[in-house]
Amino acid sequence: MSNSEEPTGSAPEPPKSPPPAGWYDDPAGKSGHKRYWDGNKWTDYQSSPENPYSAPTGAAGGPVATAASGKKKPWYQRPLPLIGAGFAALVVIAAIAGGDDTSSTSTSSSSEGGSAASSSSGSSNSSSNNSSDSEAPPVASVGQPVDVEGTRYEVLSVRTASRVGDQYFGEDANGEFVIVKMELTNLKDETRTIISNAITLTAANGKTYEVSSDALLSVDNPILLEEIQPDLPEKGTVVFDVPKSQVSGSMLRVEDLFSDAYAEIDLDL
DSSP states (O other), rough: OOOOOOOOOOOOOOOOOOOOOEEEOOOTSSSTTTEEEEESSSEEEEEOSSSOOOOOOTSSSSSSOOOOOTTTOGGGOOOHHHHHHHHHHHHHHHHHHHHHHHHHHHHHHHHHHHHHHHHHHHHTTTTSSBBTTHHHHHHHETTTTTTETTTEEEEEEEEEEEEOOOSSSSSEEEEEEEEEEEEEEEEESSOEEEEEGGGEOTTTOOOOOOOHHHTTTTTSSBBBEEOOOTTTOEEEEEEEOOOOGGOTOEEEEEETTTTSSSEEEEEOO
């Protein structure tokens, strides 16, 4: 009699072998989505009804690593749309810049127009004291001041003579000397320079006579080149050599050398 015992119960089932490589329902995907099983594990290759994946088989029967058809790359990997967007952005920026330039131009034009209008208005308001050749100049009389571009002129006295100076040192007139004593006041905020060329005489014949430089050397305090401080009046004398027949009705003309502004003073001769 043998002491060996027969084994009891059924023999254990051999372990199930994994399914062969192929496409199967994606266990983590939506309905209808497939994932590729390489025989040992799930791969990253997926397929859907919208983007079916046709994976060629390699030497081992597995799929070759190729991009899935219809799967888009991330935005940073798509150069053409990015370039298109950049170009569109440049167009928008150019349009905005163009609009700004147009606006600036319009604003500048408006500003210039306003400045021109203001300048025109200012000129109109000051015409009574600062005249140009195209306007009737202000006319003052002896003892009455007149302002021209920040300088006030006043004739203090007028006389005529055939000679200036004394018997030892003087000058004889070719016609008749018109001797004008004046007071000049600088109304500006800084020093102004006045030269004798800014003061002329218009005789009865309408002709203009400049200051006689020879006669000025024989009078006291001649006006040749004066530096006039603000609000400090300066007195001086100018002399004109005029034909005797043209002295009556003569007018003194004072002008600003840096503009067309001028005024006239009736010398009452």
